[in-house]
Amino acid sequence: MSSTSVPGLTRFNTSTDSEAQAVLHEVCASSAWGGELLARRPYATVEALLAASDAAMAELTAEDLAEAMAGHPPIGRPKPGDPTSSREQSGMAGASEELRAEMLELNLAYQDKFGHVFLICATGRTGEQMRDAVRERIDHSPEQEREIVRAELGKINRIRLTRLVEEESV
Numbered sequence: 284m285s286s287t288s289v290p291g292l293t294r295f296n297t298s299t300d301s302e303a304q305a306v307l308h309e310v311c312a313s314s315a316w317g318g319e320l321l322a323r324r325p326y327a328t329v330e331a332l333l334a335a336s337d338a339a340m341a342e343l344t345a346e347d348l349a350e351a352m353a354g355h356p357p358i359g360r361p362k363p364g365d366p367t368s369s370r371e372q373s374g375m376a377g378a379s380e381e382l383r384a385e386m387l388e389l390n391l392a393y394q395d396k397f398g399h400v401f402l403i404c405a406t407g408r409t410g411e412q413m414r415d416a417v418r419e420r421i422d423h424s425p426e427q428e429r430e431i432v433r434a435e436l437g438k439i440n441r442i443r444l445t446r447l448v449e450e451e452s453v
Contacts, residue, residue: 289329291448296325310443311436312354315347316340329448333441340437345429351436352399357390358413370406378410386410389417396421397428404438 295303300321307317319339326332393401401417420428
């Protein structure tokens with residue numbers, strides 16, 4: 284599929300650098316990741332954009348990953364007024380008070396151990412699946428967890444970029 288057949292991709296490719304940079308920051312808070320995607324414009328296809336995202340994600344340093352994670356709220360507490368955050372965490376929307384309390388406790392324990400929020404591609408996951416994932420991952424080493432976070436961020440970025448280029452306006 285060419286850029287001309289995907290109006291959102293065409294708009295992204297032809298927007299000003301500052302507009303594109305702002306949109307990319309909404310996708311991922313890492314300035315290194317956004318800078319890489321910005322530098323590679325224009326993209327002939329959505330697939331080329333997603334491949335560039337994957338390549339940029341693979342190159343992020345630990346500091347870049349920390350910057351990216353800082354843009355994500357804890358699971359179970361989406362950013363107020365942020366439809367993306369609420370949509371992505373919808374699996375927690377109907378969670379029981381017990382599950383919400385357990386997620387809060389697990390989130391805090393995870394953050395104490397690793398120094399950042401528990402990050403998972405929450406799209407399509409239930410509250411129980413997210414709870415089970417944090418329970419499993421809290422026993423990982425920081426190095427293991429950094430690479431899992433990198434993979435989860437990559438999934439989130441792909442979903443967000445796809446939505447971005449499918450939207451009527453950028």
